[in-house]
């Protein structure tokens with residue numbers, strides 16, 4: 054049995070710098086209401102599809118107001134009730150909604166602290182909101198319950214509410230195509246894969262994955278790990294077996310999907326999925342909320358090269374396309390044995406043998422912003 | 425053709441007047457409004473519809489309710505007792521074993537069946553027991569850890585009782 | 586949603602009643618036991634029976650017992666695949682069968698699916714096991730279906746083929762053939778016993794030596810004193826998938842390791858399990874553990890592989906599946922000898 058290890062790296066964007074429907078308005082909006090009983094409700098158009106964006110939203114507002122995450126009511130995804138958020142795609146929600154949430158929460162914090170400062174006769178800069186109370190930063194005096202401070206603030210300022218929004222900074226060049234790809238910030242991932250591959254058949258299993266992901270700042274560590282591991286699953290499934298194939302050619306002119314069911318379109322079961330060890334790397338990106346970046350898609354990317362490299366390391370076959378199937382590895386093994394370069398033109402390599410024909414326009418030359 | 429069925433679901437006897445050719449999954453969701461059990465492929469290929477019949481995990485999308493009258497049907501709605509989540513549910517929440525949640529009812533019910541016959545399964549046994557249900561979100565690791573955690577908690581509960 | 590077509594449901598109280606019902610209703614009725622093969626096909630409209638005769642409640646079909654002479658086991662056709670996989674008598678005496686049953690699909694499906702159902706599994710083809718709409722848009726294929734509006738005249742896998750090339754995809758069938766099992770069938774006229782080797786026919790449409798009114802009641806497995814056996818399965822995933830190749834090997838060895846009898850059966854590479862008679866002969870006589878026997882095993886595997894004619898109608902490329910036959914046969918023999 055051939056044992057092999059492979060390393061892969063990837064980088065991904067935290068949302069696109071430009072909205073899908075071009076305009077200059079914010080990409081995300083958050084509205085917060087605090088009632089005189091101390092109840093905090095956060096409204097936002099972002100959609101939690103299981104990635105945990107509601108928790109991120111509540112977590113950030115809780116952090117800003119010094120209250121417990123469980124004390125916050127989150128209302129999302131209902132355009133009748135909430136300000137706009139462009140949606141759960143492009144790994145954008147934590148960054149954009151998160152920044153909008155901070156933008157909405159900070160003025161409320163200031164109001165509460167300034168009202169408390171008047172009552173307590175302590176300068177607002179010396180106070181903070183923590184543990185659902187107003188505390189003095191040096192630890193002196195008795196903590197004042199959050200709800201009392203909220204009532205002082207409502208007395209002083211009237212009903213407490215605020216809105217916040219986020220528009221990505223304008224990045225990218227002013228030339229054609231310059232707006233494609235720029236993002237407020239970028240995540241980085243690395244994967245090491247261990248495989249065992251049969252040098253006769255090319256049948257292999259992935260024994261373990263190690264994933265490291267630069268998240269900037271984990272706002273909710275558990276959810277980030279969930280996103281990283283879920284991405285690893287999808288990436289591995291794509292690396293090993295998932296493929297859209299259509300029946301084409303004269304025998305099947307209809308172009309029907311070849312694998313139109315969950316049985317035919319294979320994705321990994323619990324028995325095929327290896328153990329994953331996940332490492333979060335925190336680098337505090339200045340553009341992210343508390344330095345945070347995306348986690349939902351980036352970790353998919355390093356999996357394919359890591360598996361390809363591990364297979365090469367194990368049996369010497371280079372598969373240059375996904376999925377990396379036993380059938381393809383077997384082709385490569387045959388090539389290695391016979392010493393004959395097959396289709397791809399290189400001994401032991403399997404994959405497309407030429408770059409698709411594309412007529413490229415003249416290259417646009419741009420000077421680097423760094424000179 | 426319609427008929428009156430008497431089904432024992434989560435310890436309650438339910439009578440339902442419905443078409444003979446509806447599957448258990450359809451009757452649970454459409455006639456009894458027990459929508460916790462999910463439908464995915466409807467062909468026995470994904471496991472999303474798993475429920476327990478006499479304690480064994482089966483696929484509700486391929487079962488005729490008329491054939492399971494008199495047997496004990498357990499669905500996700502019956503897992504928490506008197507508003508107290510089952511240790512598996514707590515463990516799933518704590519471990520982040522549920523993301524979109526679509527596989528969760530099936531994962532929880534199959535895990536429950538496993539822990540009833542094997543109180544201390546190793547991770548391979550858990551993988552095998554859950555292998556009939558696809559999860560698109562989690563990569564399974566957290567689900568397996570949650571089942572291990574719940575097994576530990578159930579053992580403590582048994583000792584204390 | 587994929588819903589079942591409407592039907593009337595009948596629940597007989599005995600085998601005799603079940604076959605009588607079938608005799609009375611004729612072609613408009615079908616037997617159903619686990620439902621894991623029939624119901625998906627009904628939802629996709631491969632079958633639209635007017636009446637279903639449900640066998641689930643028949644305890645007669647659900648027992649595993651010693652045969653009258655005590656020389657073998659009788660397994661009721663309604664025994665679940667989980668029970669076959671875990672039953673101590675089967676694990677002890679027919680480990681290859683227990684293993685094959687344990688490799689069918691996934692736990693939930695094995696709890697429902699029956700051994701009888703797996704042995705009578707409809708042959709499969711990725712042009713046939715698709716939804717009504719998918720098949721309609723391509724044009725229906727040769728494989729017979731119940732409704733006259735669905736009868737196509739073409740085999741999409743091999744357009745010039747006069748017969749259907751759908752694949753026998755049962756994990757347990759190759760093992761049954763290797764173990765000289767007998768299938769006990771019953772209809773309203775009486776009983777019939779068919780050896781497993783004669784039960785399967787290499788025709789994707791007409792693949793069983795069983796008339797539609799006959800019910801597979803039980804399977805007789807003669808004890809195999811002195812035999813060793815194994816089953817190996819090739820599929821893309823470790824759960825849920827049908828085999829794209831199955832290899833069952835059973836060998837009778839004397840005390841000094843000489844092979845006295847051999848069975849090699851290939852599954853999922855034709856419309857029926859294929860017994861590799863020529864290859865078996867190469868194994869019989871002489872030791873299989875002595876030096877040089879490795880080459881003999883390899884040769885045997887190559888001869889067995891010649892039988893396999895996989896078509897491009899399952900997962901994995903046919904060239905690869907064909908190549909794998911040699912390796913899987915050799916490996917299964919070696920595992921048996923271990």
Ligand code: FES
Pocket residue numbers: 462463464465466467468469470471472473474483484485486
């Ligand atoms: S819905 Fe029942 S197995 Fe997919």
Ligand code: FES
Pocket residue numbers: 103521522523524525526527528558559560561562
């Ligand atoms: S949590 Fe989304 S499918 Fe499992």
